[in-house]
Amino acid sequence: MREHNYDVVLIGSGAGGGAVAKELAPLAADGKRIAVLEWGPKLADDAFTGQEVDMARQLYFDSGGVLTKDRTLTMAYGKAYGGSTVVYTGTSLTMPEDVVKRWDVPGIEYADLQQRSAKYLEENNVHKLEESELNDNNRLFRDGCAKLDYHVQQFPINVKGCLSSSLCNLGCPNGAKQGTHRVQLPAAEAAGVEVITNCRVTRVGEASCEAVVTEEGFGLPSAWEPGEYRVTAKVIVVCGGAVNSSALLLRSGFGDRLPTLGRFLTLHPALILVGEHPHEISNFHGHPKSFYCDEFWESEKFLLETCMYFPFVTSKNLIGFGAEHSELMRAFPRLQMILVLAIDPALESNRVVVDRDGEAVIDYTMGSSVLDSLHRSMVASAKVFFAAGAQRIHAPAGVSFFIDRKDADRVEEMIPRSNVIPGKISVASAHIMGGCRMGRDASDSVTDSWGRVHGSPGLYVGDSGLFPRASEINPYVTVMALADRVAEHIRSNAGELLQS
Amino acid sequence: MRVMKSLSDTHAAFFMVVAETITPEVASLDADGRARMTAIVDTALQDRDATTRKQIGTFLTVIRLAPVLRFGRAFDRLDGDRRNAVLRWLENCPISLLRSGFWGLKVLVFMGYYGQPENRQIVGYAPDFDGRAGVRHA
Numbered sequence: 144m145r146e147h148n149y150d151v152v153l154i155g156s157g158a159g160g161g162a163v164a165k166e167l168a169p170l171a172a173d174g175k176r177i178a179v180l181e182w183g184p185k186l187a188d189d190a191f192t193g194q195e196v197d198m199a200r201q202l203y204f205d206s207g208g209v210l211t212k213d214r215t216l217t218m219a220y221g222k223a224y225g226g227s228t229v230v231y232t233g234t235s236l237t238m239p240e241d242v243v244k245r246w247d248v249p250g251i252e253y254a255d256l257q258q259r260s261a262k263y264l265e266e267n268n269v270h271k272l273e274e275s276e277l278n279d280n281n282r283l284f285r286d287g288c289a290k291l292d293y294h295v296q297q298f299p300i301n302v303k304g305c306l307s308s309s310l311c312n313l314g315c316p317n318g319a320k321q322g323t324h325r326v327q328l329p330a331a332e333a334a335g336v337e338v339i340t341n342c343r344v345t346r347v348g349e350a351s352c353e354a355v356v357t358e359e360g361f362g363l364p365s366a367w368e369p370g371e372y373r374v375t376a377k378v379i380v381v382c383g384g385a386v387n388s389s390a391l392l393l394r395s396g397f398g399d400r401l402p403t404l405g406r407f408l409t410l411h412p413a414l415i416l417v418g419e420h421p422h423e424i425s426n427f428h429g430h431p432k433s434f435y436c437d438e439f440w441e442s443e444k445f446l447l448e449t450c451m452y453f454p455f456v457t458s459k460n461l462i463g464f465g466a467e468h469s470e471l472m473r474a475f476p477r478l479q480m481i482l483v484l485a486i487d488p489a490l491e492s493n494r495v496v497v498d499r500d501g502e503a504v505i506d507y508t509m510g511s512s513v514l515d516s517l518h519r520s521m522v523a524s525a526k527v528f529f530a531a532g533a534q535r536i537h538a539p540a541g542v543s544f545f546i547d548r549k550d551a552d553r554v555e556e557m558i559p560r561s562n563v564i565p566g567k568i569s570v571a572s573a574h575i576m577g578g579c580r581m582g583r584d585a586s587d588s589v590t591d592s593w594g595r596v597h598g599s600p601g602l603y604v605g606d607s608g609l610f611p612r613a614s615e616i617n618p619y620v621t622v623m624a625l626a627d628r629v630a631e632h633i634r635s636n637a638g639e640l641l642q643s
Numbered sequence: 644m645r646v647m648k649s650l651s652d653t654h655a656a657f658f659m660v661v662a663e664t665i666t667p668e669v670a671s672l673d674a675d676g677r678a679r680m681t682a683i684v685d686t687a688l689q690d691r692d693a694t695t696r697k698q699i700g701t702f703l704t705v706i707r708l709a710p711v712l713r714f715g716r717a718f719d720r721l722d723g724d725r726r727n728a729v730l731r732w733l734e735n736c737p738i739s740l741l742r743s744g745f746w747g748l749k750v751l752v753f754m755g756y757y758g759q760p761e762n763r764q765i766v767g768y769a770p771d772f773d774g775r776a777g778v779r780h781a
């Protein structure tokens with residue numbers, strides 16, 4: 144086993160790891176040795192082909208289909224230089240004050256998070272698209288919501304030089320999305336931070352970790368030769384995402400003294416509905432996600448968002464099969480899509496565990512409140528589609544494959560709650576939060592409000608695992624804001640933490 | 644040489660029979676299209692653990708033989724309507740394991756068919772790295 148020694152090691156390079164890397168870069172410029180160990184590969188710019196199956200395989204864990212233990216929900220999270228920021232749509236929201244209050248973490252104040260979030264909105268070139276850049280899929284959603292008097296807002300997004308490929312979730316082929324792979328990591332590397340790709344950390348301690356570097360068959364070669372490594376560091380920041388950070392710490396034995404480790408996982412369970420218009424609309428050209436509706440955010444615990452997916456992902460999100468399914472797929476250029484997100488409660492029983500081999504297992508059950516939210520969100524989406532002019536729609540819990548416009552006044556009965564059946568309808572998550580929650584002490588949480596693991600002064604968590612509850616919005620900006628706090632704490636205490 | 648590394652030849656052949664019911668266009672695929680579909684599904688299964696691969700094989704056997712109880716014939720000897728009925732029953736099955744198993748199988752079929760770039764034109768999907776000209780307003 145080969146050895147490397149660093150002052151600081153970051154495990155993961157997504158929104159959290161990338162932000163910490165850039166914020167600690169001045170230490171590297173001052174001579175401190177800092178490394179980022181990233182499980183996934185770094186792809187060359189011309190490797191972003193937009194080919195659905197290939198890109199999913201190269202950029203996501205399990206091609207974006209990580210299954211929960213009960214097999215009723217899949218999760219999509221990135222495995223790449225830049226983590227999930229390579230494959231998100233770049234929607235950039237600051238967490239509302241009400242949610243910060245609900246989090247109730249001593250030391251976490253709304254004003255502080257807002258200030259840090261604003262810094263990343265600036266750094267990532269976040270702005271709203273011009274009207275001329277919005278495609279029909281997005282405009283129809285906005286107009287449909289407006290007709291129903293539903294509150295709708297435009298997403299700010301983090302793009303620079305967007306060419307409207309609509310391929311965001313397969314990694315932007317034009318390098319326009321300002322994820323950590325485009326902004327924070329290159330800046331950190333320029334200052335001397337090393338990034339080691341294809342490097343899976345298998346165990347972590349308070350001053351060292353073990354890692355394996357592999358050759359994946361795609362992507363650029365890792366900076367390290369394939370093999371096993373022991374890496375020592377004075378400070379270690381675990382930023383592998385909610386699932387992998389929890390699993391790594393559990394596998395490494397931290398669960399014995401941190402009873403909440405892995406628990407209180409929230410996922411924003413989501414599903415897709417489709418509306419078919421009588422004529423072609425612009426949908427697969429243009430940014431896929433420009434608007435969201437928060438009309439039911441407080442009252443029924445769900446959000447509606449615009450979305451546009453690719454043929455395979457679309458096909459698997461439709462209920463049913465056979466001739467009707469094929470008929471709807473062939474209407475692709477006429478399809479409007481809506482993604483619904485349920486705001487799920489943070490339950491101790493929903494958690495990451497590890498199996499006998501140390502692999503992550505996501506033990507998550509969609510409770511009745513989540514299924515209620517998904518049901519109500521389907522009804523609301525159906526109304527939006529019809530208000531926007533759709534001739535028929537497909538709802539996963541519909542009593543029939545299609546609901547025709549003539550039945551638009553009957554959507555409540557056409558989409559019964561009893562048809563919201565886990566394992567039948569396709570439910571997915573791309574917002575995985577919790578498992579290493581912040582809080583007061585080891586009895587209620589894994590870290591303090593600075594991301595420092597209780598009882599381990601040199602060990603931090605810096606990703607969405609820190610969330611004590613759901614963010615109730617798209618979470619990446621909040622991840623970066625919390626990671627910014629982690630970096631600040633390390634910098635402020637560098638004299639003590641990084642002394643020889 | 645086996646058709647798929649992840650499934651026996653018997654299971655691989657039966658997978659395509661089920662696939663033709665789930666996505667009727669599969670029946671019209673030429674040899675290249677079927678080979679591409681097989682390769683996509685095989686790669687996806689090889690990326691999964693051995694337990695999952697075994698479960699898929701077992702589930703295919705269940706689909707093939709379960710209709711004997713109701714229709715007196717194996718799945719591959721049923722007409723189209725009865726094949727549809729069998730799969731519809733699985734999709735709505737009160738047993739969660741069978742329901743989610745069918746969902747997983749369906750996903751593999753869709754991946755194998757709609758995941759082929761060559762089939763994009765059939766659904767009218769024509770992405771462009773520079774899609775600005777396509778952001779027109781109906």
